[in-house]
């Protein structure tokens with residue numbers, strides 16, 4: 001009698017090139033002071049266990065798709081080694097640019113052992129040609145509709161080299177997400193909820209609209225509410241609504257969060273500052289347990305907002321909007337980018353004044369990171385302003401260490417590094433951390449810890465920038481012809 005054993009599929013998530021994340025100095029072994037070395041080691045563990053330790057949602061979604069005769073599990077390589085000692089009929093790797101090199105190395109190794117590999121994710125969707133040599137099968141675009149077909153083909157030994165659909169998946173179809181493939185204790189929370197995808201805006205440094213389209217696609221409110229109820233049963237920790245902008249469709253959000261009020265959850269998410277003008281929705285967010293929101297301020301310079309197509313808020317409205325949201329009892333993480341094309345050496349003073357005036361609870365001050373595939377990346381390459389070879393997928397990392405990857409338009413590189421370092425030195429001090437923690441409308445301890453943590457990380461990132469300046473800036477700007 002022939003035994004039909006289930007096909008075994010392993011879905012793999014890799015850490016980014018910089019380890020987990022954090023300033024590059026955190027990951028070097030050069031620290032000679034034993035106390036600093038011990039502190040960095042401890043901080044690495046904290047980073048690993050807290051800030052970034054949320055499960056990979058895309059793999060949660062895929063592992064929830066059921067096909068009889070196929071068993072799926074998740075390997076999160078931020079926490080575990082690849083299980084080479086087990087039999088795998090297919091390994092699926094989710095590839096982001098910040099980890100593409102590692103992903104391709106692993107794929108090559110597996111294929112050399114005869115294990116078929118499927119690659120998907122943002123990097124594969126944007127760079128299918130350079131990804132193809134590392135895979136038996138590519139999934140291009142959002143995989144929700146394709147994965148069932150792929151697993152069925154695997155079962156029948158008819159796997160195709162490419163799975164790509166002509167349209168974006170209709171999220172109105174019921175697709176419940178399950179967490180059975182996760183080891184819950186590893187993560188800060190496993191309560192990740194996505195209500196929809198797509199973004200109407202076209203900020204040129206962002207790839208969300210390129211990957212998920214401009215039309216907002218929403219899940220049914222009843223599906224989301226059921227998922228929150230089900231998730232709450234086995235994990236009472238805070239919920240994270242991962243949508244890029246949870247208030248993008250205010251009527252939808254109003255209906256959803258009204259229905260969540262009786263569940264008494266605590267949640268955080270990402271929103272635009274337009275929320276400050278959406279009074280009914282803001283009140284509903286507060287009543288439904290919203291503790292903190294991340295808002296992308298990016299730039300307060302009107303000319304920079306225009307240059308990068310960040311058009312959704314006028315600078316004059318930002319201060320009032322932020323004040324209104326904080327007055328509703330919600331703490332705010334505000335993220336800035338310094339070094340955009342309209343910025344000058346006067347910009348840091350304006351950012352400092354903005355932070356003081358709005359009393360932002362956690363400011364994040366980033367340097368522009370030109371993500372391959374975005375319009376800003378192409379433009380900087382054409383203008384010869386990239387400081388790395390555009391073909392080198394290892395040069396770009398999603399790293400907290402705020403390294404220089406390009407030449408700012410209006411500011412000399414040296415002067416920029418000096419002014420950026422001076423800005424972060426002023427924003428992130430122990431005194432400011434305590435002040436922000438005590439003044440936060442909610443989640444005071446988290447705000448305090450975040451600020452203290454940033455005080456240390458930005459100090460390391462200043463050190464990184466100085467090292468980069470000394471070691472790397474020897475006029476090796478890549479020319480536009482380096483295609």
Ligand code: SF4
Nearest residue numbers: 199201203206208244
């Ligand atoms: S930065 Fe935010 S608003 Fe702009 S395109 Fe990306 S997701 Fe949309």
